[in-house]
Amino acid sequence: MASLFLSPTVATLVLALLNPVAAFQLVQPVTFATARSTSLDALSRREALAAVSATTAMVVSGGVPLEAHADNSGIGIQTADPAAAAKAKKKAALDAKKFAFNGIFKDPKHPKGFRIITVAPNKAGTMVLEDEPDGQVFTIPIKAFTEKTGEIKLDFDFSLKGGPTCVIATVNKRDNSIKFPDGNVWQKETKGPAGVYIDGFAPYPKYRRIIRETENKNDLTVCMISGKTTFVVTGKVEASNRIRVDFPGDKSCPGTFNSKKGTLTFPDGNTWTKV
Secondary structure (H helix, E strand, O other), X not given: OOOHHHOXXXXXXXXXXXXXXXXXXXXXXXXXXXXXXXXXXXXXXXXXXXXXXHOOOOEEOXXXXXXXXXXXXXXXXXXXXXXXXXXXHHXXXXXXXXXXXXXXXXXXXXXXXXXXXXXXXXOEEEEEEEOOOOOOEEEEEEEEXXXXXXXXXXXXXXXXXOOOOOXXXXXXXXXXXEEOOOOOEEEEOOOOOOXXXXXXXXXXXXXXXXXXXXXXXXXXXXXXXXXXXXXXXXXXXXXXXXXXXXXXXXXXXXXXXXXXXOEEEOOOOXXXXXX
């Protein structure tokens, strides 16, 4: 199956999201005996990090649908309680509005490339970009700040790419675009499953799920970023409202996709919500 995230270029993307200077190699999925759910918890993270350390700072090619174990952090704890799942889904919907200026954007000057923005309001964050397929991938520092008028501005530092250090762009909430001083406008990808998602059982943006289409739009790559741990899995659009994600341990999990709400809901009650 074709997969952009499994190509050498996107391997660099995954590395940049983890640590821009770390050495790594792609490996086969790591299988855990407790594989059950669609989120990461504290014990799962410890197991995953131990596996990464044992294979010399590798990037693990696999999602981590692991059974939840309660811990003091309260992060990523799964539950079968419908009320808790509904509460998490409602919070994710509110957060999606708050982070609406995040997502995958298209630059008309580089139509074959991508820009992935993840940053909290009035805080520093990052943008991962690639101008051309198989081109160099850059992790660009950005800051988001809100004007008194409520308008959101983004401060980009393009120095790593050989550009200026301070480029202030304006977010247009009405059409999901970002406008730059030179008149260039980046448009957010809003149609279909491609996008940046909030995991209903994990805090965003530290934990985020990125779905991208491959050349065959029915084939997907899913990048699961959970703190300092990143996992890459494949997925497939089986119908207009059904997406299957191939988590590790031979765990293939179907999800119900709602294109109007931008949500992907799994059988365990977890819902990913597109920002």
